[in-house]
Amino acid sequence: MPGIRGPSDYSLDPPRHPSLSVNSKEPYNAEPRRSDLVSSYITPVHFFYKRNHGPVPLVDDIHCYHVTVDGLIDFPRKLFMTDIRMLPKYTVAATLQCAGNRRTTMSKVRTVRGVGWDISALGNAVWGGAKLADVLELVGIPKLTSSTRLGGMHVEFVSIDKCKEEKGGPYKSSIPLSQATNPDADVLLAYEMNGEVLNRDHGYPLRVVVPGVIGARSVKWLDSISINSEACQGFFMQKDYKMFPPTVNWDNIDWSTRRPQMDFPVQCAICSLEDVNTVQPGKVKVSGYAASGGGRGIERVDISIDGGKTWVEAKRHQKPGIEYVADGFDSDKWAWVLFEADVDIPHNTEIVAKAVDIAGNVQPENVETIWNLRGILNTSWHRVQVNVSHSKM
Incomplete structure (x- = not known):
């Protein structure tokens, strides 16, 4: 899209803190040391875990960058950063946690698939940006709406990020419209992290932050928002991040029998x-x-x-x-x-x-x-x- 692109290789990835434990180099996935993680209530950006599915997108022209909002709505439009920054700014302290946190311990019981995280695939930050409920009002969706006039019930977020799981397509995920339009749910389109402009690893120039929900739903490098009649049909909603019982293996798995995971447990x-x-x-x-x-x-x-x-x-x-x-x-x-x-x-x-x-x-x-x-x-x-x-x- 204009202003932002997804590089085809990792040569343009940003620098990272040398103390991070690297669980995957390409794509880069890393977590801080245990003691560094809890050295403060607000996790410093450089110690916040990095979760990527491909090369980190690069912004060439912030003035051209925009997010398309379309789907089952009456007033589709393109939103530029100036439009989003004109909305009331909110700050929300929220912990993001990868659903695979502590996977290495689980793999000691039986082999599992996925990045081998220790206990630090999470972090607590103060996110700054516009509430998604306010953004959706710009396209004619009132607050506390569970269905649009045209039958939209889910909000899909699509990234500029390209990943192998989507066969080279973009990373995407969704949440219910009722959650997206509820101001008390504090869902943000965030452009700041800990009082500073988002850095590239964490979604610059704009990302979704869905508090209280597994990190996979907080899409980074936002490209578009679509209001749909059903939940996102992408890989990470339909064939990943679902909770199966211990009896299910790769020979008998039926992804359709489980809902996409949203809230994370205690x-x-x-x-x-x-x-x-x-x-x-x-x-x-x-x-x-x-x-x-x-x-x-x-x-x-x-x-x-x-x-x-x-x-x-x-x-x-x-x-x-x-x-x-x-x-x-x-x-x-x-x-x-x-x-x-x-x-x-x-x-x-x-x-x-x-x-x-x-x-x-x-x-x-x-x-x-x-x-x-x-x-x-x-x-x-x-x-x-x-x-x-x-x-x-």
Whole structure:
């Protein structure tokens, strides 16, 4: 499209922080170290995980760049960045999480397909831009609309990004129109991240941010928006990111039997420790993140130092100096919660963490019960092994 293009190779990809753990070089997929991930409530852009499906698009002329809005609507139009920036600007603190986060642990049960993510395929940022509900009003769709006059019920986002899964076509995904037109859902067309212009890895010049939903629905490098009668029929909606039971394999899979995954389940992970650690006997700090989809706050994070036999409650916090309340007015409902606890470790043991959200949802105990062939939504108890050394370290 005018102003932006998708390069055919990776030679024009942007530079990245050298400390990132690279899980795939081409396309570039990488995550930060555990300790870097939770070093602050707002994840620095350079430590925010990078999820790409092809070469990163390149903007040649921002003044020519525009987004086409069409489909089952009365007033199709092209929106330039000046049009979008004229709308009221909102900032939303929201955690984006790849559905494949913690896939490496799931793959230890049985082999799965997909990028091998550890526990850091997520990040918490302050996104700035126009609400999608306001954008859709420009094409004649009122707020809180679930169906247009012409029968449109889904909003499809199409990227300039080209990917092999779409046979060289663009990445695309969709959300229900009822969610897109609901101002309280805080769906954004974002042009800023942490108070700065989006960088190329994160969707410059414009991306969708759908809070509380798996990252696959927050389409980057936006090319067009289409109002359709059915959900997006693209690969990443119909043949990926669906939750199957452990009995389904690649020989008996029927993609049509499952809905596309949207909200992500309650999740937490320990970031202050690696999978296996050697420590001195005594106090050990256990800290990490917890998050749940759909705007559900974190009611509790439980820590066990005996593999889950007994538990203590961790302290939770978000913004510095403000008490976190799971459904409080001052809390960021779309954002993660950081937790910490000091525990006494006298001998070798397994430390376990699990979170509970305000709906009472709790993480499953074992990964085996939620194993699926695509390795998505591993929200089982997070476990780390601690070995006690009595020699000086």
